Amino acid sequence: MKKILSASSLTTLGAISLLAQAPxxxxxxxxxxxxxxxxAQSAGDNAWMLASCALVLLMTGPGLALFYGGLVRKKxxxxxxxxxxxxxxxxxxxWALFGYSLSFGDGNAFVGDMRFALMxxxxxxxxxxxxxxxxxxxxxxxxxxxxxxTPALITGAFAERMKFSxxxxxxxxxxxxxxxxxxxxxxxxxxxxxxxxxxxxxxxDFAGGTVVHITSGVSALICAVVMGKRLGYPxxxxxxxxxxxxxxxxxxxxxxxxxxxxxxxxxANGLASSAFVATHFGAAAxxxxxxxxxxxxxxxxxxxxxxxxxxxxxxxxxxxxxxVKPMPALIIGFAAGIVCYxxxxxxxxxxxxxxSLDAFGIHGIGGTLGAILTGVFATKEVNALKDxxxxxxNTGWVDGNSGQVVNQLxxxxxxxxIAIVGSFVILKIVDVVVGLRVTSEQETMGLDLSMHGxxxxxxxx
Amino acid sequence: xxxxxxxIQPFKLEEVKEALKAIGIDGMTVTxxxxxxxxxxxxxxxxxxxYQVDLLPxxxxxxxxxxxxxxxxxxxxxxxxxxGKIGDGKIFVxxxxxxxxxxxxxxxxxxx
Numbered sequence: 398m399k400k401i402l403s404a405s406s407l408t409t410l411g412a413i414s415l416l417a418q419a420p421x422x423x424x425x426x427x428x429x430x431x432x433x434x435x436x437a438q439s440a441g442d443n444a445w446m447l448a449s450c451a452l453v454l455l456m457t458g459p460g461l462a463l464f465y466g467g468l469v470r471k472k473x474x475x476x477x478x479x480x481x482x483x484x485x486x487x488x489x490x491x492w493a494l495f496g497y498s499l500s501f502g503d504g505n506a507f508v509g510d511m512r513f514a515l516m517x518x519x520x521x522x523x524x525x526x527x528x529x530x531x532x533x534x535x536x537x538x539x540x541x542x543x544x545x546x547t548p549a550l551i552t553g554a555f556a557e558r559m560k561f562s563x564x565x566x567x568x569x570x571x572x573x574x575x576x577x578x579x580x581x582x583x584x585x586x587x588x589x590x591x592x593x594x595x596x597x598x599x600x601x602d603f604a605g606g607t608v609v610h611i612t613s614g615v616s617a618l619i620c621a622v623v624m625g626k627r628l629g630y631p632x633x634x635x636x637x638x639x640x641x642x643x644x645x646x647x648x649x650x651x652x653x654x655x656x657x658x659x660x661x662x663x664x665a666n667g668l669a670s671s672a673f674v675a676t677h678f679g680a681a682a683x684x685x686x687x688x689x690x691x692x693x694x695x696x697x698x699x700x701x702x703x704x705x706x707x708x709x710x711x712x713x714x715x716x717x718x719x720x721v722k723p724m725p726a727l728i729i730g731f732a733a734g735i736v737c738y739x740x741x742x743x744x745x746x747x748x749x750x751x752x753s754l755d756a757f758g759i760h761g762i763g764g765t766l767g768a769i770l771t772g773v774f775a776t777k778e779v780n781a782l783k784d785x786x787x788x789x790x791n792t793g794w795v796d797g798n799s800g801q802v803v804n805q806l807x808x809x810x811x812x813x814x815i816a817i818v819g820s821f822v823i824l825k826i827v828d829v830v831v832g833l834r835v836t837s838e839q840e841t842m843g844l845d846l847s848m849h850g851x852x853x854x855x856x857x858x
Numbered sequence: 859x860x861x862x863x864x865x866i867q868p869f870k871l872e873e874v875k876e877a878l879k880a881i882g883i884d885g886m887t888v889t890x891x892x893x894x895x896x897x898x899x900x901x902x903x904x905x906x907x908x909y910q911v912d913l914l915p916x917x918x919x920x921x922x923x924x925x926x927x928x929x930x931x932x933x934x935x936x937x938x939x940x941x942g943k944i945g946d947g948k949i950f951v952x953x954x955x956x957x958x959x960x961x962x963x964x965x966x967x968x969x970x
Contacts, residue, residue: 631907634909634911635907636902636904636909637904694906695903695906697903699903699904701904701905702905705905741905741906742905742906743906745906746906746907755905
């Protein structure tokens, strides 16, 4: 998922600098120009990456907070938004103290070490292992935004019934035991699944199909099963209290996702544009897929279906966005819209678990589908795997490397395994320490009043 | 004195107000309510989950009028609120024992 400045852009920049600085005296030498060119490249890349950092944060707050907040009953709107917001606080502080280091310190094949703890050695100079043209701080911040949104995605599964203290403890342990190791394995230097930095099983995951969406989505399923259903589910009406909020949230997610995926190019380059286009195509095709499926099945195309589909498509295109061409992005998106629709509408009803806001149906299933299809459609024309000598080799099945699908399946299986076992253990620990669920009185009253002592809508005030 | 209570379709409120104004009825109390009679509600589907929504939004219009005017008011109300379709609502008429104007303790029909 990383690209360093290309030779052609060097030459172009060099030529421009030469023209712009027509010398009054002796012409500048190449040696004079090299640092200036590097500085120009760094300025461009860093501008885009800082914007991308902010875009990804926007996905959690207010994007996800609004998307989920609108889907719950109005007595739980603040409690649900708080679950996203508190991660912007806690995940950030954990990341600063040790999370970044455990994810991206060299460590071993499974987890990082403590070399970057307390931001030690994380400064304005680039970390050339990860992103050679932007400050190490920018790379750290970009990755931090992923560590924030990933646990926030899970909150959709246990919405409307988890104690706030339990949610906080769960997400702290979840980040430690699941997110940091997964991020290290797939993206960290020497991680076992890292396709570019010495992994033994090169799994392609451009922006987080396995690390973000499978881990969060599958953990969400475990949460829904272990915590049990909401009181009254599915007999009582649990209609979303404001699809208007959800609509705004979903559109902010779509917007922010350009930072998530195109930002994962780690530079303002052609690969970023490629990922940007794939992301957008995937989202649109998935929204169409879900809308059509629903239209045929229920006779009406719904706005909730449209926004659910677009999120499913964004999830599925995430691992593929930096490896596939635009037309496969449409296919991946459309498939995600249809498959996630059936996961949410049919599979959930068949098994009867209360994944309240469909974090599993959308992120778990969409992420899995996307990770597998990445192996199918990845091509060296977009972003190539390299052999030991650094030459581009066939990347996905469309290039003739069918083995990549197997590597993807291994990555998927490891992500599912870690998420299932890890989440189950963490939930049991949290249950013993603070108890998972609110009391039935508190649940009936709503999380806003019972957990936070405030209400979302004081219209008579 | 009679209290006339009409449950009507929300979109008919303006017409009803106009009709009452036209026959000189100035005072009324309007409340947003929800309910259903024979009109069945509708189905809503959210991600495949179906909900039967049977309490529909209605407007409740209440006024107290002299006995002599009650039929006239009822007829103006029902004409204005009628679409002829199921769900148009109902009118209920009650006897009122007393009316008191809080400002000056005036009583009876002159307090209306």
